[in-house]
Amino acid sequence: MFEDILTFDDYNFDGKTVIIRLDLNTPIDPKTGEFLEERRLKSHKDTLQELIDNNAKVVCMAHQGRAGEADFTTLEKHAKRLSEILNHEVTYIEDIFGVYARNSIKNLGEGEVILLENVRFYSEEETERPPDVQATTFLVKKLAPLADVFVNDAFGTAHRSQPSTVGFTQVLTSLAGRLMEKELRALTDVLKNPKKPLTFVLGGVKVNDSIKIIKTALSNEVSQILVGGLLGNVFLAAKGYRIGDPSIEVIRGKKYTDQIPLAKELLDQYEDKIVLPVDVALNENGERVEIPVGELPQNYKIEDVGQKTVEKYISIIKKSGTVFANGALGVYENPKFAKGTEMIINAVSECKGYSVIGGGDTVAAARNLNLEDKITHVSTGGKASIDFLAGTKLAAIEALKGSKR
Ligand code: 3PG
Ligand code: MG
Numbered sequence: 001m002f003e004d005i006l007t008f009d010d011y012n013f014d015g016k017t018v019i020i021r022l023d024l025n026t027p028i029d030p031k032t033g034e035f036l037e038e039r040r041l042k043s044h045k046d047t048l049q050e051l052i053d054n055n056a057k058v059v060c061m062a063h064q065g066r067a068g069e070a071d072f073t074t075l076e077k078h079a080k081r082l083s084e085i086l087n088h089e090v091t092y093i094e095d096i097f098g099v100y101a102r103n104s105i106k107n108l109g110e111g112e113v114i115l116l117e118n119v120r121f122y123s124e125e126e127t128e129r130p131p132d133v134q135a136t137t138f139l140v141k142k143l144a145p146l147a148d149v150f151v152n153d154a155f156g157t158a159h160r161s162q163p164s165t166v167g168f169t170q171v172l173t174s175l176a177g178r179l180m181e182k183e184l185r186a187l188t189d190v191l192k193n194p195k196k197p198l199t200f201v202l203g204g205v206k207v208n209d210s211i212k213i214i215k216t217a218l219s220n221e222v223s224q225i226l227v228g229g230l231l232g233n234v235f236l237a238a239k240g241y242r243i244g245d246p247s248i249e250v251i252r253g254k255k256y257t258d259q260i261p262l263a264k265e266l267l268d269q270y271e272d273k274i275v276l277p278v279d280v281a282l283n284e285n286g287e288r289v290e291i292p293v294g295e296l297p298q299n300y301k302i303e304d305v306g307q308k309t310v311e312k313y314i315s316i317i318k319k320s321g322t323v324f325a326n327g328a329l330g331v332y333e334n335p336k337f338a339k340g341t342e343m344i345i346n347a348v349s350e351c352k353g354y355s356v357i358g359g360g361d362t363v364a365a366a367r368n369l370n371l372e373d374k375i376t377h378v379s380t381g382g383k384a385s386i387d388f389l390a391g392t393k394l395a396a397i398e399a400l401k402g403s404k405r
Contacts, residue, residue, distance in 0.1 A: 004401045005184075006175045008047075013056035015110055016148040020051070020177060021164050023156035023380065024062040024078045027360060030070040033077070037364065040156065041081050043380045047153045047177040048086055048113065057108035059147065060090070060115040061164050063157070067120060079115040090115050096122050097142035105146045119164045128160060131399045134167030144171045150403075152396055153177025155184075156381040158388075161395035174403035179380065184397070186377040187356070187388050191221070195321025195353045198222050201313065201344055202386070203229030204327025204359060207256045209383055211263060213390040218270050220391035223320075226275045226313045228305045228329030228340060230254070235276050238263035241293050244282075246301040275316065279306030281330065281337060288336045304330025305340035314347040321353040326386050328361035341365050349374040358385030 022044050027036040035041070051058050060082075065072035079092035091114045095101035104114055119125045124137045134140065140163055144150075150168035152158070157165055158180070168174065176184065190198075198221050202210050210231045217225065227235050234251060236243050238260050251257055267274055279292045281304035290306040291297070305313075317323050325348050329340040342365055348355050349371040357366055358379035366372050379385040388394055 002181070005397070006173070006400075006403075006405075007181050008050060008175060008178060011149060011173070011175055013051055013054040013149075015055055015057075017057045017059065017105065017108065017146060018051055018149050018151055019059045019061060019143060019147040019168060019172070020047070020151040021154045021157070022060050022062040023154035024075065024082075025064055025156065026078070028064075028071040028073065033073070035077070035081065037367075038081065039363065040380055041078065042085055043179050044153050044177070045085055047151070047179050048082075050178060052086070052088055052111050052113065055110040057105075057110060058113040059105050059108070059143075060113065061119055062115065062154070063120045063125070063164070064118050065120070067126065072120070073118070075115055075118050082115065086113075088113065093117065097139055102142065102146060105143070125162055125164060128162060128395075130161065131166040131170050131402070134161065134163040135170035137163040137167055139163045140167040140171065144168055147172060150174040151177045152400060153179045154396070155180050155379070156384055158381065158394040158396040159384045161399075165396040166399035169399040169403035172404060174400055176400055183379060183381065183385075187379065187385065190322055190324070190354055190356055190377075191389060191391070194221050196223060197320050198322045199316060199320040199324070200225045200389070201317070201323065201325040201329075201348070202227055202231055202327055203329040203341070204361065205230045205254065206327075206383070207231050207234050207251075207254070207259050210327070210386070211259050211266070213386050213392060214266055214274070216392050217390035218266075218273055222390070224273050224275055224316065226316060228277060228309070228344075229327055230256070231327065232277050232305065232329070233302055234259050235263050235267065235274065236293055238267055239276060242296060242298060243302060244296050244298045244300060246299065250301070275313070277305045277309040278312060279308045280304065281306050281340070283331075283337065286336075303334065304337040310340055310343045313344055317344070317347045317351055320351060322355075323348050323351045323353065324356045324358075324385075324389050325362050326357065326359040326382065328365070332361045332365065338365070342369060345369060345371060356385070356389070358382055
């Protein structure tokens with residue numbers, strides 16, 4: 001891996017201006033604006049400390065949320081928290097590439113750190129195009145001439161081919177940051193040399209993303225995939241189970257109806273490798289009621305996997321050489337329906353082989369249960385970690401490999 005990607009070991013930062021892409025995207029309480037957890041904010045600490053210690057002039061670039069969503073906001077609080085975490089001033093610059101941002105970069109002293117405004121405030125950022133095209137965007141054209149080197153430490157955003165993740169690699173020497181390096185080392189270990197069987201436990205609500213990667217995963221090294229959450233419901237419907245109107249309505253509301261035939265194709269091709277829930281927990285007027293999938297009443301919503309499913313999944317996890325879990329198996333926010341996710345995470349942490357988790361709810365569950373230390377690698381990536389382990393190439397990693405030297 002590191003024959004073709006430069007790291008901090010390959011560069012002398014002394015006095016150099018560094019543009020670094022971080023992933024600071026953090027769950028935010030829509031009412032109070034407070035951070036709900038701080039994992040990503042803390043994850044770049046070693047990288048930034050090393051740049052400071054080596055007298056670099058540090059320009060941080062990051063995003064928060066997406067336009068139109070409740071957590072789409074400025075990075076002012078992120079800068080404040082980063083300053084506290086580093087015990088070193090990180091100055092918030094309310095600009096991305098205008099005169100104020102560019103002057104702030106020109107005036108940086110050695111060891112000083114600034115954080116530019118949310119790069120997604122600029123509309124070209126959310127387009128996904130190849131690196132050579134992203135190199136011609138305003139962001140890159142305005143900022144790259146002020147810097148000596150580009151660092152990508154944003155593993156969580158490495159699946160995105162956006163100006164801030166791939167554009168600079170075409171015009172500046174580009175390095176993987178320490179967090180990026182750590183993620184790639186840990187995940188490459190799993191990918192290149194997985195102790196078999198390799199099991200994925202996939203849940204969550206991003207059904208279209210998951211369906212796409214299941215095919216890649218099963219045609220590569222993955223032995224079996226255990227499904228739950230909304231993804232599980234889509235597979236149950238694809239298998240012909242009548243999952244009930246409220247659950248069908250959720251699938252329709254999220255515009256995933258077209259994923260049901262795709263799930264069916266996968267089941268036809270990989271019948272024995274995709275493992276479905278055998279029972280589920282319904283939300284019957286606020287109460288948890290567990291029912292086998294063949295006997296579901298039609299008027300309640302499925303909100304978790306049932307006990308029999310949990311037992312079945314645990315026995316597969318126990319026999320796995322490597323297990324990767326991403327996405328909640330139920331409505332994790334509701335304690336009555338968090339049980340499936342929690343029991344599965346517990347089993348993952350007890351797996352004798354290599355265990356990896358990624359994604360917001362999965363990692364939150366591990367933290368709440370105090371299990372983070374018992375898991376081999378807790379990734380800062382959600383989609384990025386699934387894609388990587390499924391065998392899909394990540395745009396920003398490929399861009400680092402093909403970067404200007
Ligand atoms: C994430 O949280 O998944 C990353 O920060 C990437 O964000 P995105 O899914 O909005 O591109
Ligand atoms: Mg996301």
